[in-house]
Structure formats: structure tokens, C-alpha cells
Amino acid sequence: MLLVIKMGGSILKEGASSDLVADLKKVVKEHKVVLVHGGGVEVTEIASKLGKEQKFIMSPDGFRSRYTDKETIDIYTMVMAGKLNKQIVLALQAQGINAVGLSGLDSAILKAERKTRLIVVDERGRKKVIDGGYTGKITQVNTELIHLLLEQNYLPIITPIALSQDYDPLNVDGDRTAAILAGALKADNLVLLTDVDGLILKGTCVSKIAASEAKDVLPSIGGGMSTKVHAGLEALNQGVKEVCITLGTAKQPITLALNHKVGTVITNE
Numbered sequence: 341m342l343l344v345i346k347m348g349g350s351i352l353k354e355g356a357s358s359d360l361v362a363d364l365k366k367v368v369k370e371h372k373v374v375l376v377h378g379g380g381v382e383v384t385e386i387a388s389k390l391g392k393e394q395k396f397i398m399s400p401d402g403f404r405s406r407y408t409d410k411e412t413i414d415i416y417t418m419v420m421a422g423k424l425n426k427q428i429v430l431a432l433q434a435q436g437i438n439a440v441g442l443s444g445l446d447s448a449i450l451k452a453e454r455k456t457r458l459i460v461v462d463e464r465g466r467k468k469v470i471d472g473g474y475t476g477k478i479t480q481v482n483t484e485l486i487h488l489l490l491e492q493n494y495l496p497i498i499t500p501i502a503l504s505q506d507y508d509p510l511n512v513d514g515d516r517t518a519a520i521l522a523g524a525l526k527a528d529n530l531v532l533l534t535d536v537d538g539l540i541l542k543g544t545c546v547s548k549i550a551a552s553e554a555k556d557v558l559p560s561i562g563g564g565m566s567t568k569v570h571a572g573l574e575a576l577n578q579g580v581k582e583v584c585i586t587l588g589t590a591k592q593p594i595t596l597a598l599n600h601k602v603g604t605v606i607t608n609e
Contacts, residue, residue: 341370341371341372341528342371342373342374342490342525342528342529343371343373343527343528343529343530343598344376344522344529344580345373345530345594346378346514346515346517346518346530346531346533347360347375347376347377347428347533347588348378348514348533348535359589359590359592359593360533360588360593361431361435361437362435363591363594363595364435365436365437366592366595367595367598368437372490373495374486374490374495374498374521374525375428375439375495376498376499376500376514376517376518376521377420377424377428377497377498377499377514378500378514379419379420380406382419382424383406383416383420384406386415386418387415390415392411392412392415394406394407394412395407397460397470398460399459399460399461400459400460400461400467401566402566403566404564405475406511407473408474408475408510409474410473410474412474413473413474413508413510413511416509416511417443417509421443421445421499425441425442425443425499428441428497429497432495437495438493438494439494439497440489440497441497441499442498443499443501444478444498444500444502445501445503445509447482447484447485448480448482448503449482449498450478450481450482450498450501450512450517450520450521451480451482451504452476452478452479452502452503452504452510453476453477453479453505454472454474454476454505454506454510455472455473455476455477456471457471458470458472458473458475474504474508474509474511476511476512477512478502478512478516478520481520483524486521487525498517498521500512500513500514500517500518513567513571515532515567515568515571516574518530518532518571519571519572519574519575519578519580520578522575522578522580523574523577523580528580528581528582529582529583529584529598530571530572530580530583530584531586531594531598532568532571532584532586533586533588533593534564534568534585534586534588535588535589537602538585538586538603538604539557539561539569539604540561540565541557541560541561545603545604547600547603547605548600548604548605548607549604549605550606550607550608550609551573551576551608554569554573554606555573569585569606572585572606576606576608582606583605583606583607584598584604584606585603585604585606586602586603590602
């Protein structure tokens with residue numbers, strides 16, 4: 341089975357949890373795995389230390405994101421593709437997992453169209469148009485290098501930075517990156533590891549939900565989870581068999597999610 345797993349930035353803050361790494365070590369013995377990682381919290385912290393305060397914007401759909409200008413994309417690339425990516429590689433290598441750290445720039449794994457303008461909502465709820473900066477929407481995935489690595493039993497760890505048509509790095513959403521990669525690789529399962537138990541509705545974690553129902557509840561869930569559900573639905577639309585959203589800091593988070601013991605499973609059924 342081929343799995344695409346997304347680790348959130350809050351999990352990385354815990355130092356690549358030993359439980360997660362131990363579980364991943366077991367999972368890679370049975371399955372092919374591609375790992376996508378976040379790390380926005382550390383980007384913000386390091387940018388602040390460098391004197392570059394970060395600006396966050398809100399879309400009309402309620403998605404909060406980092407505004408990425410030229411200076412910010414340089415810092416983002418340095419932290420994400422450099423520091424964090426290699427920290428994860430080291431943590432996995434220490435456990436005997438043959439990991440290879442990559443960004444979407446390498447071998448043009450991720451190509452994206454640069455957003456020329458963004459529609460944002462200000463503090464008063466008014467819409468306005470701003471320059472798109474260095475953010476993008478993924479338009480193409482080069483799976484050749486990933487397949488070569490998987491065939492040789494390597495675990496690719498991918499940073500969500502894409503290559504623009506002008507050969508600039510672009511900030512692309514990590515959850516959407518994982519979903520698009522899962523679809524392009526024809527993965528069996530997309531696992532989104534986060535800092536909550538799963539999709540919470542009316543105070544309770546939903547163990548299983550159909551894609552059609554998930555679409556209906558999107559307006560009633562928070563922005564962070566909404567992004568993950570959107571990504572899950574995108575993966576299912578591209579042929580991924582199921583999506584698991586679960587707490588990444590729990591014991592055996594991947595194994596238990598795949599066995600439907602924890603988290604939320606979204607399917608087309």
C-alpha cells in the first residue's frame with residue numbers, strides 16, 4: 341500500500357515525537373510512504389528573530405495564511421527546506437529509516453502558478469485585492485523521482501515549496517500539497533496528522549464520514565480543520581481511496597488511524 345502522510349507544524353514543535361517516529365519505522369516496513377511536512381510556527385519565530393514580522397491574511401472562505409513577500413519566501417525556504425526538513429531526515433535516519441529530504445523545487449516535483457492577486461478580508465470584514473506575492477497553486481506534479489526513490493526503499497520527505505513558471509520558489513499549502521501528491525501518486529491513503537483528535541462536530545470526534553456529508557459540514561468547522569477536510573476531499577476526487585485525519589502526538593498515530601481505531605476517516609462511500 342502507498343501512503344502519503346502530512347505532519348503538521350505543531351507536531352514538529354514537539355521535536356518529531358518519538359512515538360510518531362517509532363510508529364513510522366513500523367509502517368515503512370509494510371508500506372511505501374511519502375512524507376510531507378509543515379513548520380509554519382518555526383518560520384514565524386525565526387523570521388521575527390531576523391526582524392521580519394510576519395503578516396497573516398484571511399480569505400473570504402475563512403482560510404488564514406501567511407502573506408509571502410520576497411523576503412518572507414527567502415526565510416520560508418531557508419527554514420522549511422533547510423532546517424526543518426533536515427531535522428526530520430536526521431530523526432528518521434537515527435531510527436534506521438532511509439529518508440531523503442526534498443522540496444518541490446528538486447526535479448521540479450511541484451510546479452505551481454504564481455497568484456498575481458489575492459482577495460482578502462480585513463479586520464472589518466471588508467474585501468480587498470492585494471498583490472499575490474510568492475504564493476502559488478500547484479498545477480503539475482513530477483512523480484518520476486518519487487517513484488524511483490520508493491522503488492529503492494527510500495522514504496521521500498517533501499517540503500511544500502513549488503517552482504513557479506519564472507523559476508521562483510512559491511509557498512504552497514502543506515495539506516493541499518499532500519492531497520495533490522497523493523492523487524498524482526495514486527496513493528491508497530492520505531493521512532493528515534494534526535494537533536486534535538480528528539474532525540470534531542458538536543463536541544465529539546467523528547470516527548467516519550462520507551465525502552458528501554463532509555462537504556455539508558464545512559461551513560460549521562474552524563479554519564484549520566476546514567483546510568484539512570478540503571484537502572481530503574481533493575484527494576478523494578483524485579482517486580485516493582480514503583483519508584485519515586488524526587492526532588499526531590498520540591501513540592501509534594499512523595497505525596491506529598489506518599486501522600480506524602482513532603481519528604476521522606473520510607471516504608467516498
